Amino acid sequence: MSIALWSLLLGTLLITMVLGATLLARLLLSSAMVYLLVGYMLGPAVFAVITLDPAHHADVLEWVAEVAVLISLFNVGLKMGAVPFSDRSWRLPLRLALISMVLTVGLITAVGFWGLGLPLGAAVLLGGILAPTDPVLASGVQTNSEVHPDRLRFSLSGEGGLNDGTAFPFVILGLGLLGLHDLGRGGWRWWAIDLIWATAGGLLIGVTLGAIIGSLVVHLRTRYRLAVGLDEFLSLGLLAMAYGAAQLSLASGFLAVFAAGLALQRVKEQPQPDAASLSTRPGVSGHAYKALATHSHHASATMTNAVIGFNEQLEKLAELGMVLFVGALLPYVVYWPALWWFIPLLFMLLRSLAVAIGMLGEYVPKPQRMMICWFGIRGIGSIFYLMFAIRHGLPPTLAQQLITLTLVTVTVSIVVHGMSVLPLMKWYERQDQPLH
Numbered sequence: 001m002s003i004a005l006w007s008l009l010l011g012t013l014l015i016t017m018v019l020g021a022t023l024l025a026r027l028l029l030s031s032a033m034v035y036l037l038v039g040y041m042l043g044p045a046v047f048a049v050i051t052l053d054p055a056h057h058a059d060v061l062e063w064v065a066e067v068a069v070l071i072s073l074f075n076v077g078l079k080m081g082a083v084p085f086s087d088r089s090w091r092l093p094l095r096l097a098l099i100s101m102v103l104t105v106g107l108i109t110a111v112g113f114w115g116l117g118l119p120l121g122a123a124v125l126l127g128g129i130l131a132p133t134d135p136v137l138a139s140g141v142q143t144n145s146e147v148h149p150d151r152l153r154f155s156l157s158g159e160g161g162l163n164d165g166t167a168f169p170f171v172i173l174g175l176g177l178l179g180l181h182d183l184g185r186g187g188w189r190w191w192a193i194d195l196i197w198a199t200a201g202g203l204l205i206g207v208t209l210g211a212i213i214g215s216l217v218v219h220l221r222t223r224y225r226l227a228v229g230l231d232e233f234l235s236l237g238l239l240a241m242a243y244g245a246a247q248l249s250l251a252s253g254f255l256a257v258f259a260a261g262l263a264l265q266r267v268k269e270q271p272q273p274d275a276a277s278l279s280t281r282p283g284v285s286g287h288a289y290k291a292l293a294t295h296s297h298h299a300s301a302t303m304t305n306a307v308i309g310f311n312e313q314l315e316k317l318a319e320l321g322m323v324l325f326v327g328a329l330l331p332y333v334v335y336w337p338a339l340w341w342f343i344p345l346l347f348m349l350l351r352s353l354a355v356a357i358g359m360l361g362e363y364v365p366k367p368q369r370m371m372i373c374w375f376g377i378r379g380i381g382s383i384f385y386l387m388f389a390i391r392h393g394l395p396p397t398l399a400q401q402l403i404t405l406t407l408v409t410v411t412v413s414i415v416v417h418g419m420s421v422l423p424l425m426k427w428y429e430r431q432d433q434p435l436h
Contacts, residue, residue, distance in 0.1 A: 009042075013035075013038060013320075014320075017031060017034065025422060028419045028420075028422060028423065029418070029419070030414070030418030030419070030421065031316075031319070031320075032137050032319060032323045032414045032418055033414060033415060033418045033419075035319070035320055035323035035324050035327065036323050036324075036326060036327040036411065036414055036415075037327060038324060038327065039323060039324035039325060039326060039327020039328045039330075040327040040328065040330050040331075041327075042324065042327070042328055043327060043328030043329065043330065043331055044328075044331045044332075045330070045331040049328075050324070050325065050328035051328075052325065052328065052329070053332060054329055054332055054386070054387065054390065054403050054407075055332070055390065055396065055399055055400070055403070058387040058388075058390040058391045059387075059391055061325060061329075061383070061387045062384060062387035062388055062391055064321065064322060064325060065322055065325075065380050065381075065383045065384035065387060066384050067318065068136055068318035068319065068321065068322040068380045069135070069136060069164055069254065069380050069381050069384055070239060070243055070253070070254070070257050071239070071311065071314050071315050071318045072135040072136040072315050072318065072380075073135060073161055073164060073165075073254055073257045073258040073261070074235070074238075074239045074257045074258070074260065074261040074311060075135075075261065075308065075311040075312060075314075075315050076135045076142065076143075076157050076158075076160065076161040076258065076261065077161060077206075077257070077258040077259060077260065077261020077262040077264075077265070078261040078262075078264060078265050078304060078307060078308050078311065079142070079143050079144060079157065079261075079265070079308065080143060080149075080154065080157060080158055080161065080261075080262060080265075081261060081262040081263065081264065081265025081266045081304075082146060082147050082149075082265055082266075083146075083147060083148075083149065083154065084147075089149070089151060089154055089155075090158070091362060092151065092154075092155040092158075092359065092362060092364065093154065093155045093156075093157070093158025093159050093161075093162065094158070094162070095358045095359060095362065096155060096156075096158070096159035096163070096355065096358055096359075096372070097158065097159045097161075097162035097163040097166055098162075098166060098358075099357065099358040100159075100354040100355050100357070100358030100359075101131050101132065101159075101163040101166055101167060101354075102166075102170075103353070103354035103357055103358060104127065104130075104131040104350060104351065104354040104376075105124070105127035105128055105131045105167070105170045106127065107127075107350045107353065107354060108123070108126055108127035108130055108131060108346070108350065109123045109124050109126070109127040110123075111123075111342065111345065111346075111350070112124075112126045112127065115338070115342070116338055116342065116401075116405075118398075118401070119177075119178070119398075120177055121174050121175070121176070121177030121178035121179075122174065122178060122398050122401075122402070123174075124170060124173055124174035124177055125170075125171060125174025125175060125177075125178065125389055125402070126174070126402060126405060127170060127174070128167050128168075128169075128170035128171035128172075128173070128174055128385060129167075129171065129382050129385045129386050129389065129402065129406055130346065130378060130382055130405070130406065130409055131163065131167050131170070132160075132163040132164045132166075132167040132378075132381045132382065132385075133156070133159055133160045133163060133375075133376050133377050133378065133381075134160055134164075134377045134378055134379030134380055134381055134382070134413075135157065135160035135161055135164070135381075136315065136318065136319050136322065136379055136380040136381075137319065137323075137377050137379040137380065137413070137414060137417070137418075141153055141156045141157075141371075141375055141421060141425065142156075142157050143156075143157040143158075151368060152368045152371050152372065152428065155368075155372060156372065156375055160377075161258045162255070162258065164254045164258075164381040165198075165199065165202060165252040165254035165255035165258065166199060166255075167381070167385065168194070168198060168252055168254065168385075169190065169194045169195040169198060169199070171385050171388065171389065172190065172194045173190055173194070174389070175389060175392055176190060178394070178398075180392045180393050180394070181392065193250055197250065197251060198250065198251050198252045198255075199252060199255060200251075201246065201249055201250070201251030201252070202246045202251040202252030202253065202254070202255030202256040202259065203252075203255050203256070203259045204251075204259075205242060205245050205246045205249060205251055205256045205259075206242045206246065206255060206256035206257060206258065206259025206260040206261075206262075206263065207259045207260070207262065207263045208263075209238065209241055209242050209245065209256075209260055209263070210238060210242065210259065210260035210261065210262065210263025210264040210267075211263040211264075211266070211267065213234075213237075213238050213241070213264070214238075214263065214264040214267035214300070214303070214304075215267055217234060217303060218267055218269075218270055218299045218300050218303060219270060221293055221294050221299050221303075222270055222294060222295065222296040222299045223270075225294050228290060228293050228294060229290075229293075231303065231306035231307050231310060232310045234303070234307060235307045235310050235311055235314075238260055238264060239257055239260065241260075242256040242257050242259070242260035243256060243257050264303075264304060264307065265304050267300045267303070267304070268300060269296065269297055269298070269299065269300045269301070270296055270299070270300075271296045271297050289302070289306075293306075319380075322380050322383070323414065325383075326383060326407065326410060326411065326414075329403075329407055330407060330411060332403060332407070333403065333404045333407050333408055334400055334403075334404050335404075336401070336404050336405070339404070339405070339408050342405070343408065343409055343412050346409065347374075347376065347412075347413070347416070351373060351374075351376040352373040355369075355372055355373045355376070356369075356373070359372075365431075367427075367428055367431040368428075371424065371428055374417075374420070374424070375417060375421070377413050377417045378409050378410050378413040379410055379413060379414065382406050382409065382410055383406065383407075383410060386402060386403065386406045389402065390402075390403075
């Protein structure tokens with residue numbers, strides 16, 4: 001397919017989404033569902049424009065999925081960073097991303113081993129691939145950049161932002177049990193490096209870089225009127241630095257990028273004693289960007305708002321590209337009768353059980369609890385870990401089984417969660433309940 005035809009196709013798709021976004025919402029169709037259908041038509045099943053076999057092009061697909069996840073994690077971190085770490089709102093997403101995620105891995109492992117007949121290592125690997133929830137496709141329930149956000153949105157966003165990183169050790173453990181990764185004698189390498197250091201190191205590197213770079217930019221802008229503009233470069237540069245530094249240090253790049261977004265949002269204003277705020281009213285939209293970006297009372301907020309605005313648009317483009325690929329990969333799925341019971345079991349029982357145990361002792365109103373149990377959205381993170389595992393040398397038969405399980409799970413999630421998000425969120429917002 002020529003560049004001109006690609007250009008025409010993508011341009012038509014983008015303009016169609018702009019013109020038809022409101023109509024799609026009324027029809028209970030998400031943008032991801034449209035991209036999925038278009039991707040399927042572009043794949044081998046119809047027009048054969050995209051013919052990337054996941055078993056032979058795992059490196060390309062892994063890279064695309066990783067970029068999409070990184071962009072979304074940075075964006076989620078930026079939005080959640082407005083909430084102080086001492087706020088009790090953080091308790092629930094941490095429980096979901098740690099306790100519920102580990103339980104989900106264990107439950108999927110048990111089902112994979114005894115129900116699907118997978119080897120133990122493959123069952124653990126399947127748990128690591130399917131346990132993380134997705135921040136890319138969860139835009140309908142994603143939190144806003146507020147000091148007091150809605151608890152449901154904040155919890156689901158935090159879960160998706162954190163568990164893409166906390167799932168990594170279990171993917172590595174599964175590969176190790178299959179003989180495709182060195183776990184160390186007695187598993188010491190997995191415990192010390194792949195689990196403890198990868199998690200703690202990723203968070204530490206991200207927070208440090210985000211805080212230092214954000215503070216430096218604000219200081220240069222407010223004191224010397226330097227480093228003004230190019231907020232897009234700041235966004236991409238910090239994301240790339242956090243990821244690169246973490247990966248070179250054998251830490252989690254996903255957690256580093258998420259933490260960098262958190263730290264950048266939390267960079268404080270540096271007001272000069274002889275300067276007054278440009279406005280005493282909420283919002284300062286009447287002033288030019290440069291005036292706000294260099295003013296000691298508004299520089300931090302202006303920087304983070306600009307970075308968030310750019311990342312939100314970048315996230316939408318990443319979603320478009322990655323879901324197109326998911327649709328194009330569907331013809332490589334091989335029918336497996338177990339799919340009929342495995343996917344409903346995952347979404348309806350395993351997710352609910354893991355969430356219920358993870359929230360023990362935490363007061364959560366029934367509407368919020370129900371919504372959290374349902375919106376365990378699977379997506380791009382699972383595709384990344386699938387391709388990561390294939391690239392590490394999975395046997396062909398096992399690779400095909402995991403391709404089928406993962407692609408069908410993600411596809412069903414895109415459809416059922418995409419169709420339900422609007423009516424369920426409207427129902428949730430009508431409930432008489434505390435928001436925080």
